[in-house]
Amino acid sequence: MKKVIVFSQLDEDILQRLQAQYEVVMINPKQGDVNEQIREQVKNADAMIGAGRLLNQSNLAPAEQLKIISSVSVGYDNYDLAFLNQKKIWLSNTPHVLTETTADLAFTLLMSAARKVPDLDQWTKQGQWKRTASEAQFGQDIFGKTLGIIGLGHIGAAVARRGFYGFNMNVLYHNRTEKLAAAQPLNAQYCGLDELLQQSDFVVVAVDLNAESQALIGQREFEQMQTHAVFVNIARGSVVDEQALIEALKSNQIFAAGLDVYAKEPLQSSELFDLNNVVTLPHIGSATAETRKKMAELAYVNLVDALEGRTPAYLVNPFNS
Template sequence: MSRVVVTGRIPETALEKLRAEHEVDAWEGPESIGREELLRRVAGADAVVSLLTERIDAELLDAAGPQLKVVANVAVGYDNIDVPACTERGVVATNTPGVLTEATADIALGLILSVTRRLGEGERLIRSGQAWKWGMFFLLGSSLQGKTLGVVGMGGIGQATARRAKAFGMEIVYQSRREIDPVLADEPGARRVELDELLATSDIVSLHCPYGPATHHLIGAEQLAAMKSSAYLINTARGPIVDEAALASALRDGQIAGAGLDVFENEPSVHPGLVELENVVLVPHLGSATVETRTAMAMLAADNTLAVLSDEQPPAPIN
């Protein structure tokens, strides 16, 4: 039996699957595991099942030792993993793509509706106990029909979001590093454009690109200034893709109309300039937060782990 270290709480069904074949050391504390405790626990591990809150770098890989075979991230994004360091040490890195596509697209559309129809403002008003009365100009929002959604990163989640927006009567443009499958492109009626054109023409810009050096602060002061003053920014990808300080200034100064954010630069901290604004909807990284999706993510991570430990090809390798 191999030794599998799980760095945080995951659904019990996935743990049971791992325990059926291997020894499992799972962190079950209410808070994230501390760095020193993590480094101590991974010593001698054959596999590490990691959450996105844990940094998997050269220090951790060396602390685990040369017998480590696999790091299975319970997330589709893997900016918390030093993939070259894994490759250098012969460690297979895996992720969980596909299984969270629909849930994250649902959150993206939910943020779009919340910010354009001012649902957050309305709920805060009622909960505050303030008096209110229906009126022709009371909390007016913006409709989606006939508007343009600009999707930055037309992978699975971007395409799923585009399909949902199309059902609401929106036109779709997208920016992607590569042309997507024509069948998938035709389904939402999408048109590929460069980022500059997307920013200038979209009524809503929704971010679905992976995070890395090339996309750090992809949306900053210059890009926000290029957007329509009536436009909205949605981010369900990774926080550092957006310069939060620049976004707070743009929202405060009316450069754009609003924003909906599920992810943040320095989670769990949120830029204080965003918290004080009414025209931004803020939710705590709930993109994949359904029972069904989180279970599927954990089960895929378990499948990845078991495959590598059996010297088989994992379902979702990164390197």
């Protein structure tokens, strides 16, 4: 019987289906060092499934027959792709099924930061609402403003649709290449990064993390933005120089920020927590029951396809096995 390692929490229905088909071993942090468990179990494993775990040469080197790692995620920066290619191990992911959910969250962050929702929620609960709200409680209008999208992929385009159709926003976008098919229905204008930063009232980052996007937004970029601008990051924390963002918020170089991702996760302490002009969420872009179920289902299909001799539909590193 083929052996599958489950290296993170997994939907219970999917887990039961795997257990009915294969020998399933679950990595459990309560049973000792996780990487040591992986090194031991991967020696004779055929597949792995999960998310949120760094997998690279240090814990995968003993693998002799590993066919696929099925990630329950879209992003794959936790995986050493060069090593997986060297070992001829497929890596699959779960694109598209979380697009709309993540775009919903991006707009939640945008609106919450623009209208100071978390800060005013606490202000109200603390009994400070003693008279009509004054300028200190004022936020930014959203309707009819300019929305700048950095990365017009599936999620970026979904955010742009919400701005264009829902809020009559003028849409600018910056991408490695023009995306005419996605941009034309939204009358979205392709422009350079500096132009986008200078003209946008709201800037949403939705790029993949790669060599080009690492530290894409730093001090220089924040200085390009308008002082009333709201910055939203739903990409990866490493796309942004976090300290530069903190300084921009502290100095009111920008009005506010909405964040779902960070350079180090889980984020336990940060200067961000001391600021009232930033919304901080715990990387929950896809965190709805419906979407996580779809992601687990797609990861399951990817894994089974590989183990049953078929090429999975969603491979990060397609090659002839």
